[in-house]
Amino acid sequence: xxxxxxxxxxxxxxxxxxxxxxxxxxxxxxxxxxxxxxxxxxxxxxxxxxxxxxxxxxxxxxxxxxxxxxxxxxxxxxxxxxxxxxxxxxxxxxxxxxxxxxxxxxxxxx
Amino acid sequence: xxxxxxxxxxxxxxxxxxxxxxxxxxxxxxxxxxxxxxxxxxxxxxxxxxxxxxxxxxxxxxxxxxxxxxxxxxxxxxxxxxxxxxxxxxxxxxxxxxxxxxxxxxxxxxxxxxxxxxx
Numbered sequence: 001x002x003x004x005x006x007x008x009x010x011x012x013x014x015x016x017x018x019x020x021x022x023x024x025x026x027x028x029x030x031x032x033x034x035x036x037x038x039x040x041x042x043x044x045x046x047x048x049x050x051x052x053x054x055x056x057x058x059x060x061x062x063x064x065x066x067x068x069x070x071x072x073x074x075x076x077x078x079x080x081x082x083x084x085x086x087x088x089x090x091x092x093x094x095x096x097x098x099x100x101x102x103x104x105x106x107x108x109x110x
Numbered sequence: 111x112x113x114x115x116x117x118x119x120x121x122x123x124x125x126x127x128x129x130x131x132x133x134x135x136x137x138x139x140x141x142x143x144x145x146x147x148x149x150x151x152x153x154x155x156x157x158x159x160x161x162x163x164x165x166x167x168x169x170x171x172x173x174x175x176x177x178x179x180x181x182x183x184x185x186x187x188x189x190x191x192x193x194x195x196x197x198x199x200x201x202x203x204x205x206x207x208x209x210x211x212x213x214x215x216x217x218x219x220x221x222x223x224x225x226x227x228x229x
Binding site: 003032033034036038040044045046047048051052055057087089091093097098099100101102103104 | 145147154155156157160167169171172205207210212213214215216217219220221222
């Protein structure tokens, strides 16, 4: 089961916007709107940021937004803050009744 | 507060077995599906297994199929992962997570328990 493809790292200055891509296939992102995004800070439990491509759970900052085009999903962080530094993972449902994560993207605030 | 707490991790020799548990509190346990997700040292998250709220749907990643068994006790609010024929590549932090019910999202996570497979 190959992982979804994410860039290894993305960086930006405070206040800027950054976008993390997550590329899959027609068997996962391209077919299902079951894409979610997670923030994973060192030593902490992962945190759900986005579900079903573009929906934010209550309590998640509106600086986080999600979208999808064809087989690529994207997470945009607006107004980048120092506290946003960490690892970000996408996840999708995949045909054959499995779930698959992306390889993860390390976000650095310059 | 909705909470999941894993337990049962430890050091085990290759070929050995281990049973992880995950205790839930603060929500109606029998209303939610649950997952096990792991993270090997220096690697990303890897989904391991899913069990629906009523045990009707059970799924496994190919990497653990035939070796791991997921189960739950709704009366006790406990999720389990029985791990057999363990390999070095199973070394990881194992997280349990709750299925948010909105398209396979995972909306509550535990802090994880560490499994090390080594001789």
